[in-house]
Amino acid sequence: MISTATITSLGHKGEGLAEIDGHKVFVPLALPGERVEIEFEGDRGTLLGVMAPAENRIEPFCPHFGACGGCQLQHLDRPSYEAFKIGLIETPLRFAGIELPVSRFIDAAGDGRRRATLHARQEGVGYMRLRSHQVHDIDFCPILVPGLAKAPDIARAVFQAVGDADVSIVASLSGLDVAIRTEKKQARHDRVAPLVARFKLARLALNGEMVLQAQPPIVEMGRARVELPIGCFLQATAAAENLLADYVVNALDRKAKTVADLFCGLGPFALRLAEKLPVRAFDNDKPSIAALDLARRHAKGLREVTAKAQDLFREPLTQYELNYDFLVLDPPRSGAEAQVREIAKSKVTTVVMAACDPRTFARDAAILVAGGYTMSDLVALDQFTQSTHVEMAATFRR
Structure with missing residues (x-):
């Protein structure tokens, strides 16, 4: 109609x-x-x-905007754009009973996104169309770092080799790290291996298994250099990771002696906190824990980082195990309800929580506030530029 x-x-x-x-x-x-x-x-x-x-x-800066579903907000001017994203954070908090305004809106785009997943299909290579499972074909993406300029060409070459696939590409210090996911039976290692030399890739993986590695893909986290496990989580922009880490380190109380990093991933917070204090780090992803441990052992000038693989969703640290002065947690989109309930019952003095989902963040923040914490310094970090996603962080003190 x-x-x-x-x-x-x-x-x-x-x-x-x-x-x-x-x-x-x-x-x-x-x-x-x-x-x-x-x-x-x-x-x-x-x-x-x-x-x-x-x-x-305003006029969108990308000719693909409107057809490509990767961005939703390029037609919105800057003041309205920032207000919209701030509202994404403040509104769920208000519904959860927390009246705290965002104190800072931080542009965390940096040089652009250092990772992207392109869909390679018969109709083209790119992101899904708006409200569709059909792919919009792109020749470039202006929100990616320059190092990912060849991403569409790589994804097209993958399609020629194995057919329909999702191609995740990360720009690392040592080159591009490419991970292919496909259900096609013709997806043999020998069909995609030539892409390593053709595109000068650091590493190529197929369905979680390494095909060929010219050199380990590396990222820097503070003083440490971390080798990326296949398919690991990495903040979308290097700028956002650095800004979040600065926020965490600045929130550290000078009197704190015991520190823990929950949902630590590769250690972007743990490795920087270890420049000041020994750190206990926990995450359910064993390859990331191993990469963190290796990076710490090879880095200079760091205190001890004890990294442990533990499922904090099913096995959260109990209030009795949380014998720390300072905690940082950055859970996935589903939040950390079980772990946060234990923190709320603990005697931890200061908690910093980062998140990428405003609704689960509001839920978890309300649990901490109900447990006796005061929430402050709520910030928005805009690394998912032109999309309706936003990163946030806040400090909770007893």
């Missing part, structure tokens, strides 16, 4: 919200205040035209 409507607000997915005959309709690419023509079915609308554009509408 085709109709004209006025956009009243912006939903948390960056879609304009209109009301037609008493029903809410979500319209991607539309902005509050705009009079638009849309085609809709149920609550899903498609923008056909903007009859009266909003004052905060």
